[in-house]
Amino acid sequence: MKRHLLLALPVCLFATGSRPQVTDAEHYLDQFIDTTVSPRDDFFRYSVGKWLANHPIPPSERAWGIYNVVQEETYQRLLGLSQSAALAKSVRGSNAQKIGDFYAASMDTVAIGKAGFTPLAAEFARIAAVNDRKSLADVIAHLQYIGVGPAYGLFIGQDEKKSDRHVVHLYQGGLGLPDRDYYFDSDDRAKMLRNEYLIHVARMFTLLGDDSARAAANAVTVMSLETELAGASRKLADLRDPIANYNAMSLAGVGALTPSIEWKEHLAAGNIHNIDSVVVGQPEFFKQLETSLERRGLDDWKSYLRWQLATTFAAQAGGAFDAEHFHFFGTILNGTPEQRPRWKRTLDAEENYLGDALGQLYVRRYFSPKTKLRYETLTNEIFDAFRERIKALDWMSEPTRQQALKKLAAVTKKVGYTERWKNYSRYRVDRKSFLGNTLRGNIWRSDFYIKKLHKPVDRLEWEMTPQTYNAYYNPSNNEIVLPAAIFILPGIPDSLVDDALVYSYAGGTTIGHEITHGFDDQGRQFDEKGNLKSWWTPADEKEFNRRAAGIVRQFDEYVAVNDIHVNGSATQGENIADLGGIQLGWDAFKKTQQYAEGKTLGGLTPAQRYFIGWSLGWMNQIRPENLAVRVKTDVHAPSFLRVTGPVTNMVPFYEAFGVRPGDKMYRADSVRVRIW
Numbered sequence: 001m002k003r004h005l006l007l008a009l010p011v012c013l014f015a016t017g018s019r020p021q022v023t024d025a026e027h028y029l030d031q032f033i034d035t036t037v038s039p040r041d042d043f044f045r046y047s048v049g050k051w052l053a054n055h056p057i058p059p060s061e062r063a064w065g066i067y068n069v070v071q072e073e074t075y076q077r078l079l080g081l082s083q084s085a086a087l088a089k090s091v092r093g094s095n096a097q098k099i100g101d102f103y104a105a106s107m108d109t110v111a112i113g114k115a116g117f118t119p120l121a122a123e124f125a126r127i128a129a130v131n132d133r134k135s136l137a138d139v140i141a142h143l144q145y146i147g148v149g150p151a152y153g154l155f156i157g158q159d160e161k162k163s164d165r166h167v168v169h170l171y172q173g174g175l176g177l178p179d180r181d182y183y184f185d186s187d188d189r190a191k192m193l194r195n196e197y198l199i200h201v202a203r204m205f206t207l208l209g210d211d212s213a214r215a216a217a218n219a220v221t222v223m224s225l226e227t228e229l230a231g232a233s234r235k236l237a238d239l240r241d242p243i244a245n246y247n248a249m250s251l252a253g254v255g256a257l258t259p260s261i262e263w264k265e266h267l268a269a270g271n272i273h274n275i276d277s278v279v280v281g282q283p284e285f286f287k288q289l290e291t292s293l294e295r296r297g298l299d300d301w302k303s304y305l306r307w308q309l310a311t312t313f314a315a316q317a318g319g320a321f322d323a324e325h326f327h328f329f330g331t332i333l334n335g336t337p338e339q340r341p342r343w344k345r346t347l348d349a350e351e352n353y354l355g356d357a358l359g360q361l362y363v364r365r366y367f368s369p370k371t372k373l374r375y376e377t378l379t380n381e382i383f384d385a386f387r388e389r390i391k392a393l394d395w396m397s398e399p400t401r402q403q404a405l406k407k408l409a410a411v412t413k414k415v416g417y418t419e420r421w422k423n424y425s426r427y428r429v430d431r432k433s434f435l436g437n438t439l440r441g442n443i444w445r446s447d448f449y450i451k452k453l454h455k456p457v458d459r460l461e462w463e464m465t466p467q468t469y470n471a472y473y474n475p476s477n478n479e480i481v482l483p484a485a486i487f488i489l490p491g492i493p494d495s496l497v498d499d500a501l502v503y504s505y506a507g508g509t510t511i512g513h514e515i516t517h518g519f520d521d522q523g524r525q526f527d528e529k530g531n532l533k534s535w536w537t538p539a540d541e542k543e544f545n546r547r548a549a550g551i552v553r554q555f556d557e558y559v560a561v562n563d564i565h566v567n568g569s570a571t572q573g574e575n576i577a578d579l580g581g582i583q584l585g586w587d588a589f590k591k592t593q594q595y596a597e598g599k600t601l602g603g604l605t606p607a608q609r610y611f612i613g614w615s616l617g618w619m620n621q622i623r624p625e626n627l628a629v630r631v632k633t634d635v636h637a638p639s640f641l642r643v644t645g646p647v648t649n650m651v652p653f654y655e656a657f658g659v660r661p662g663d664k665m666y667r668a669d670s671v672r673v674r675i676w
């Protein structure tokens with residue numbers, strides 16, 4: 001089961017000069033609000049339009065907004081930590097040595113470009129040596145182990161029905177384009193993208209040394225093989241159903257789907273030993289994989305594997321590989337003219353491979369026990385608010401309510417940072433080869449997960465670092481995880497942020513969002529112990545689905561970009577969580593002194609500041625190309641709709657801004673969505 005992230009991780013960073021100015025608390029919001037727009041017509045534009053107009057998307061970015069502003073503060077902090085580590089003479093094998101050498105190797109673009117794919121020579125040779133189906137299957141498994149995902153997806157995670165153990169999940173995958181729909185959509189842009197993709201794949205083969213006729217033929221092979229796999233892949237919305245995507249099988253069972261693969265030997269070739277069962281996400285996908293293995297010659301598969309290996313590591317191979325990779329995935333697909341500065345790409349890679357090493361330094365310097373306590377208290381208040389709402393729900397029967405309260409009481413709250421840092425002692429990092437560091441990093445990560453197959457689940461672990469501007473709910477642990485960075489309001493000290501913003505932007509709604517994920521269309525199917533097991537009466541389940549259908553309809557109607565509509569089904573879990581989050585934050589805010597006193601600040605009432613704070617949390621503008629990709633691949637709605645969608649279901653919003661029938665922000669009472 002995929003994690004319920006607060007937002008999909010963008011690959012986008014910063015340019016100078018975009019930080020909100022440090023200002024006094026009273027006038028903090030002035031830099032965002034566009035007073036020429038009425039909040040009753042377009043609440044998003046009103047609340048953050050001024051800042052967005054003053055901060056266009058830099059050429060190296062796909063999108064630009066609050067995420068980037070917070071990220072810039074984090075970058076400056078991590079840069080300092082990395083540069084001093086690179087200069088210091090640290091003990092060989094220490095985290096400081098690894099951070100310093102990783103940083104230095106990644107910044108040395110001359111050495112990177114000179115080496116190209118040389119550090120992967122043994123991997124390409126392995127593919128070239130494939131001479132029968134057994135060696136083909138072995139290489140596929142080995143590539144999975146080093147971080148390439150050819151033919152299908154493999155990940156190790158908690159068993160959805162037995163959350164106290166880890167299992168191997170076999171999933172649809174193996175594509176080069178971001179989603180299965182790209183292989184079939186018939187609009188002009190989709191056709192253009194397929195055409196450009198063919199050109200790009202051919203260029204990559206040319207860079208690998210093929211002559212142009214060979215390269216073009218190989219690209220056609222890759223496209224046709226991937227199209228076969230895509231044809232058997234489920235659509236984004238169909239991946240939401242946790243039961244339909246859970247098929248526990250013995251190795252013999254999955255072997256029956258794919259007789260060409262002897263799974264025990266196959267998994268062993270990827271260093272996975274001594275397991276007798278797996279969870280298969282989409283059995284029909286593996287039947288198609290069998291057909292493709294049977295019908296296609298080894299040469300087709302070898303071309304496809306070369307491509308998969310090359311595209312996975314192209315950015316790390318530098319030079320022409322990096323440039324060509326960016327040309328297609330950055331510019332053509334996502335509309336970004338320029339690469340981001342090297343130092344930012346370096347810090348992203350460092351975060352990916354050594355995130356917990358940085359995290360330990362980060363929290364020591366930047367997350368005080370006092371701040372941690374503040375957000376732990378806030379977390380408890382939001383839990384109280386949800387408990388009260390569940391108790392008061394008029395549509396839920398008593399038996400389901402009791403189970404819901406039991407599940408809520410069992411939620412683990414993780415705030416700030418982990419107490420179980422990852423141990424990198426077996427990860428060797430040197431200054432010689434950036435690509436070598438990333439290859440060994442992938443292997444370290446595979447080993448890390450493979451070990452879990454034979455150990456009890458450690459529920460203290462985190463899947464995010466404290467410096468991550470994001471959060472998640474993990475249904476298998478029934479836990480919410482809130483990294484330190486999600487609480488940062490940029491450009492103002494934590495102590496000066498007023499409660500309206502604390503409860504909306506900086507914490508309250510985020511905590512509420514994550515808690516309600518435990519009860520959304522997916523999360524509600526897991527019990528308090530994190531197992532996929534129904535605890536709803538049939539009548540309550542039906543009523544929940546009826547209400548959820550309202551939010552699906554609401555978002556289906558919205559246009560994301562050009563004539564592309566939001567996918568209401570695929571985004572429903574996030575939209576339910578957003579609505580829950582803003583309601584719970586509001587309930588808790590109403591109990592504060594600031595709300596009770598009702599004093600205006602900067603000319604705004606406490607309620608107005610609360611809703612503007614919500615908008616600030618989603619302040620973002622995005623390239624239309626990137627937004628089009630996201631509509632197909634992201635289970636979150638576009639930011640501006642995450643602001644305006646939920647508030648139009650809330651009476652307190654209408655009251656705060658005097659929204660009346662006839663205003664664009666007004667939705668009739670009969671279509672407003674009420675879940676929690």
Ligand SMILES: [Zn+2]
Pocket residue numbers: 004005006007513517574577
């Ligand atoms: Zn979410």
